[in-house]
Amino acid sequence: MDAPATSNRQTVIPARYFYDEDVFAIEQKQVFQSTWQFFCLKTDLQNNDDFVAHSVGGVPVVVQNFKGKLLAFHNVCSHRYSPVQTACAGNRPLACPYHGWKYSDAGIPIGIPHNLDFYPISPEEKPKLALKSFLVETCGNLVFVSIAGGRSLREQLGEWHELVSRIGAGVEDLYFTTSLPADCNWKFAVHNAFDDIHAEFVHPSSSLDTSVYTGAHWRFHPLSADEDPKSDYSKRHAQLSVGMNAETVERNEKLWTPWFPDRRFPFDEYLHLFLYPNLIITSVQGFWYNIVRYDPVSAGKSEMTNWLVPSASASGVSKATPELLYRLALGSLRIFGEDVQAVESSQRGIESVTRRGILGRREDKIAAFEEAYMHVMGEEPSLERRTA
Numbered sequence: 001m002d003a004p005a006t007s008n009r010q011t012v013i014p015a016r017y018f019y020d021e022d023v024f025a026i027e028q029k030q031v032f033q034s035t036w037q038f039f040c041l042k043t044d045l046q047n048n049d050d051f052v053a054h055s056v057g058g059v060p061v062v063v064q065n066f067k068g069k070l071l072a073f074h075n076v077c078s079h080r081y082s083p084v085q086t087a088c089a090g091n092r093p094l095a096c097p098y099h100g101w102k103y104s105d106a107g108i109p110i111g112i113p114h115n116l117d118f119y120p121i122s123p124e125e126k127p128k129l130a131l132k133s134f135l136v137e138t139c140g141n142l143v144f145v146s147i148a149g150g151r152s153l154r155e156q157l158g159e160w161h162e163l164v165s166r167i168g169a170g171v172e173d174l175y176f177t178t179s180l181p182a183d184c185n186w187k188f189a190v191h192n193a194f195d196d197i198h199a200e201f202v203h204p205s206s207s208l209d210t211s212v213y214t215g216a217h218w219r220f221h222p223l224s225a226d227e228d229p230k231s232d233y234s235k236r237h238a239q240l241s242v243g244m245n246a247e248t249v250e251r252n253e254k255l256w257t258p259w260f261p262d263r264r265f266p267f268d269e270y271l272h273l274f275l276y277p278n279l280i281i282t283s284v285q286g287f288w289y290n291i292v293r294y295d296p297v298s299a300g301k302s303e304m305t306n307w308l309v310p311s312a313s314a315s316g317v318s319k320a321t322p323e324l325l326y327r328l329a330l331g332s333l334r335i336f337g338e339d340v341q342a343v344e345s346s347q348r349g350i351e352s353v354t355r356r357g358i359l360g361r362r363e364d365k366i367a368a369f370e371e372a373y374m375h376v377m378g379e380e381p382s383l384e385r386r387t388a
């Protein structure tokens with residue numbers, strides 16, 4: 001890399017960490033398997049045998065409702081590797097569609113069709129063939145899964161646990177979800193989540209009139225010298241609170257309260273919460289929330305899924321109609337589409353760079369994320385060898 005051209009900081013993560021599949025494989029383990037991951041809304045898991053299947057850090061996981069208990073298992077059959085649940089979500093017992101092995105709430109194949117004729121597997125052997133189980137925890141209506149375990153969800157959320165609990169408890173059961181594939185590394189999406197400069201340029205038609213803002217405040221923790229970033233992920237989150245003038249707050253109340261009456265968690269600002277490593281929750285005054293998860297698909301591809309969830313009404317059922325949610329989701333999708341185009345451009349550029357990027361004063365959150373990420377990733381000896 002060339003010498004720095006300005007007195008600004010330079011980006012910390014080497015360019016190839018955005019396109020190298022070997023790096024990707026390591027971060028799946030180091031970043032995604034070692035943290036609690038937002039999995040789905042409890043809405044999809046309300047009834048016995050409801051399930052949601054999704055990959056966490058490259059590991060196929062199914063979360064299944066067993067008579068009211070939510071349990072997470074490796075979604076790979078112990079017989080011959082078929083997914084036990086093949087759909088993304090649905091309602092059926094935990095039973096493999098290939099040869100019919102049926103699993104208990106302990107992940108044990110308790111029902112093996114034609115067992116005595118075809119195998120046979122003794123009752124003593126069956127527990128040894130149990131599906132690997134993972135930790136699952138809920139925060140209100142939000143369901144999280146941890147592959148590696150080791151710390152509780154509360155520990156990971158740290159000082160943000162109370163806020164996430166209030167959000168999770170304050171949202172409705174219904175939601176509208178959209179997904180967008182993006183030809184970029186997931187870290188570009190995180191950069192964009194911390195980027196409060198781009199809106200004026202990337203979203204010119206949808207940007208709010210900035211004169212209504214009364215001030216913006218970021219809460220985050222730059223990496224400190226004595227901190228082990230592997231042990232305290234709770235410090236990697238960041239919150240942006242944007243105050244709005246009284247007129248705007250009042251106008252929003254008038255406009256949206258008929259649709260979202262008596263919301264459980266009202267506030268007077270625009271909230272933008274980044275939960276390490278890949279979840280963003282935004283809301284204007286708590287009327288509704290965009291819960292956005294950036295899933296790594298490969299080194300150069302990711303997928304953005306948004307759950308648009310109305311606030312729950314303290315006094316009864318929300319008045320938000322599916323049509324309203326659809327319209328709001330389309331509005332969000334337009335903005336996300338503009339973001340995706342921007343980060344895809346950065347992805348195309350990074351493979352040919354010979355010098356690092358520049359991080360200005362307002363990009364200190366990106367610097368903090370990159371430093372913590374490199375501490376987690378850079379200790380990998382195999383990576384160091386390849387860097388040399």
Ligand code: FES
Nearest residue numbers: 077079080096099
């Ligand atoms: S692979 Fe699942 S029952 Fe055969």
Ligand SMILES: [Fe+2]
Nearest residue numbers: 199202203339
């Ligand atoms: Fe944006």
